[in-house]
Amino acid sequence: IDSEKAPGHNAATCEKETIYTTSVDVIPAVIQAVLALVCQTLVALGDLSPNWQELPVHEVLGKLPQWLAFLLGTEDMVSAYRQHPVLPDHLAVTCVAFWHYQFNDFRFIVFHRLLYGPIL
Numbered sequence: 186i187d188s189e190k191a192p193g194h195n196a197a198t199c200e201k202e203t204i205y206t207t208s209v210d211v212i213p214a215v216i217q218a219v220l221a222l223v224c225q226t227l228v229a230l231g232d233l234s235p236n237w238q239e240l241p242v243h244e245v246l247g248k249l250p251q252w253l254a255f256l257l258g259t260e261d262m263v264s265a266y267r268q269h270p271v272l273p274d275h276l277a278v279t280c281v282a283f284w285h286y287q288f289n290d291f292r293f294i295v296f297h298r299l300l301y302g303p304i305l
Contacts (some may be wrong), residue, residue, distance in 0.1 A: 202267060216255050269299045 224245065227233035233248050234240060270281050279296040 212257065219253075219255075220249075223249060271297055271299060 192224060223239050224233055227236050227248055228237060230258070237245055237248075276295055276297070281294050281300075282291050282295065283294070284290075285292045
């Protein structure tokens with residue numbers, strides 16, 4: 186999600202939409218919920234003791250199916266397209282026009298970073 190506040194693009198729009206995303210705090214909660222559901226299923230199948238929460242962690246982990254694995258990664262923002270500057274000769278083609286209803290005329294924004302992805 187791009188932040189348009191720093192480059193000043195928010196000032197060029199009258200839209201008030203905000204995108205709310207889930208914080209990273211949800212990750213351990215989701216993992217805990219999935220593990221509880223899987224363990225409850227294993228108890229119902231008779232493959233895990235009903236008091237599985239009192240067992241040593243390695244015993245519970247040993248009973249989990251092989252397909253159950255959690256991986257976590259982050260985006261490499263350094264290589265994200267918005268991080269790549271536009272060549273000075275290309276600034277003329279990174280200009281976006283929009284109608285400003287308050288001023289009743291066209292306004293222009295020159296982007297100094299790539300808009301939609303790297304040019305290959």
